[in-house]
Amino acid sequence: MMLERRIAGLLLLLVGMFTNGLGAFVGVNIGTDVSDIPAGTEIVAILIAHQITHVRLYDADAHMLRALSNSGIEVVVGITNEEVLGIGESPSVAAAWVNKNVAPYLPSTNITAIAVGSEVLTQIPHASPVLVSAMNYIHKALVATNLNFQVKVSTPQSMDVIPKAFPPSTATFDPSWNSTVFQILQFLKNTNSYYMLNAYPYYGYTKGDGIFPIDYALFQPLPSVKQIVDPNTLSHYNSMFDAMVDATYYSIEALNFTGISVVVTESGWPSLGGSNEPDANVENAQTYTNNLIRRVLNDSGPPSKPTFPINTYIYELFNEDKRPGPVSEKNWGVLFTNGSTVYPLTWGTSTPTGNSSGLFCVAQTDADPDKLQDGLNWACGQGQADCTPIQQGHGCFLPNTLVNHASYAYNDYYQRMQSVGGTCDFDGTAKTTTVDPSYGSCKFASSNSSTTGALTPISATAPSSPVGGWSSNLKVSQLQYLIPAAFLPLLLF
Known part of the structure; x- marks a missing residue:
């Protein structure tokens, strides 16, 4: 042994x-x-x-x-x-x-x-x-x-x-x-x-x-x-x-x-x-x-x-x-x-910049928090994004911040819906990037990766005035990935 x-x-x-x-x-x-x-x-x-x-x-x-x-x-x-x-x-x-x-x-x-x-x-x-x-x-x-x-x-x-x-x-x-x-x-x-x-x-x-x-x-x-x-x-x-x-x-x-x-x-x-x-x-x-x-x-x-x-x-x-x-x-x-x-660290395990596997949709770091929360609620509710990974105890919960959770939800929605007209806007709180935001065990799907089959959209485009009932309990924690x-x-x- x-x-x-x-x-x-x-x-x-x-x-x-x-x-x-x-x-x-x-x-x-x-x-x-x-x-x-x-x-x-x-x-x-x-x-x-x-x-x-x-x-x-x-x-x-x-x-x-x-x-x-x-x-x-x-x-x-x-x-x-x-x-x-x-x-x-x-x-x-x-x-x-x-x-x-x-x-x-x-x-x-x-x-x-x-x-x-x-x-x-x-x-x-x-x-x-x-x-x-x-x-x-x-x-x-x-x-x-x-x-x-x-x-x-x-x-x-x-x-x-x-x-x-x-x-x-x-x-x-x-x-x-x-x-x-x-x-x-x-x-x-x-x-x-x-x-x-x-x-x-x-x-x-x-x-x-x-x-x-x-x-x-x-x-x-x-x-x-x-x-x-x-x-x-x-x-x-x-x-x-x-x-x-x-x-x-x-x-x-x-x-x-x-x-x-x-x-x-x-x-x-x-x-x-x-x-x-x-x-x-x-x-x-x-x-x-x-x-x-x-x-x-x-x-x-x-x-x-x-x-x-x-x-x-x-x-x-x-x-x-x-x-x-x-x-x-x-x-x-x-x-x-x-x-x-x-904070989540991709030390030596990430794809170098310039060789990205596709396009990602992430939250703007300087976006209005109320708009971000609305966008997150909409993506996880009416937008049908899979938000399980950002709930407590799952791989993308940490860092427990509004920007991180919104980024995951926005990207999941965008990858599922872009083929039928889904956009990366969310009332101006989102942007596309070629830099893979994945870290540790938290993996963001990209436009070139195989994702779960596109769901039948309720709305093909991201909302300008989001509505929805999904909420995130945001208490920022510093201790992660022991x-x-x-x-x-x-x-x-």
Whole structure:
């Protein structure tokens, strides 16, 4: 029995590794400002259960590095901002850091990169004069231990080092940083490493004063009249994320460097905010994160680099409740510390964007709640949609929100009735999309999938003034899809 469990756990790990190893990958950042953070072995079990094969640590915590041993998970370890100055001023300090935090763990812990600081140029500019020295000293220490071919060295930077990111084709690094950035890029080129980018459409949107629509930040389809186009290249940008990555590529090329790939070391969306942070909510976070995963696993690049996949680390694994700052700062996590998801997550199991199997009808996230409730009532009543899956105890009940329930009901009605004139309107509260809204065990039928036979319609078109008696008891719950307790021990062999 023990052997069978070990084999089952190993097969699960191998499946995750094989699936994600063939193309672009989605990893996750693990912050530790968490009151009830699990032990390292429990975190690794959670990672394996969710088939997460790449992680980034902000430090080189010995407990986590030991726990990750023999897991196969690829690890980026971090040199903290507090350590950058000392390392940048002393080759011996750099060598000691590598000998303590990297060399002892290889090869059983699959360390593949070292991130030197985090947003050093904008967060601790006084350390910028020694940043490249720190990178060089760390790399030389890796050479001395014959680890330089396995472990890359880079340094994550925010979009703030590119003051004008749109249009992407004219983007350049802040001239005040040009000397340092040039040296960083020269180091990356010489060592065959990659540029680490922290890209946050959430901030791009919330600080943009309405310049761009929120759908653009959330990877949602835009109507033809609102397409985002670079006027110089005529490239169409379907998401702010792609534009940010492309602006970085153009900025790199403006300093006459080519062949340096961009890896997004942080990107995400907060699921909760304060009263002055209305866009930080669970619906937007769910939309952004799942669409980001689909986008990355699409295995393509931005318009200027279509064959360069955008490997990305989601920020972040758990909500860091001990972080200072606004409410949103504490609520970027995709999982709770018990392994359950903050919102339904299609990690590595969904069809990438661009390869959708059909057309779906979903509720508008900003629709009037009363109209949404009317539309839901009509779809589940007179519209004859099958609304059993969104009732409590069934696969699509969570997240228990009006938008989610309406989306399922609207789509079920639309797929059944479109062949006889059914529309996706619902008094302006619905829209069609090619992005599959399915998640976990909740599957949305599409126009190309086999659905139950079309029912005889009472009304072929969706109502402008819906009526009906179906109601939904909407009490939003955050705990969803618990990892079965019996499953975790199997993964801890």
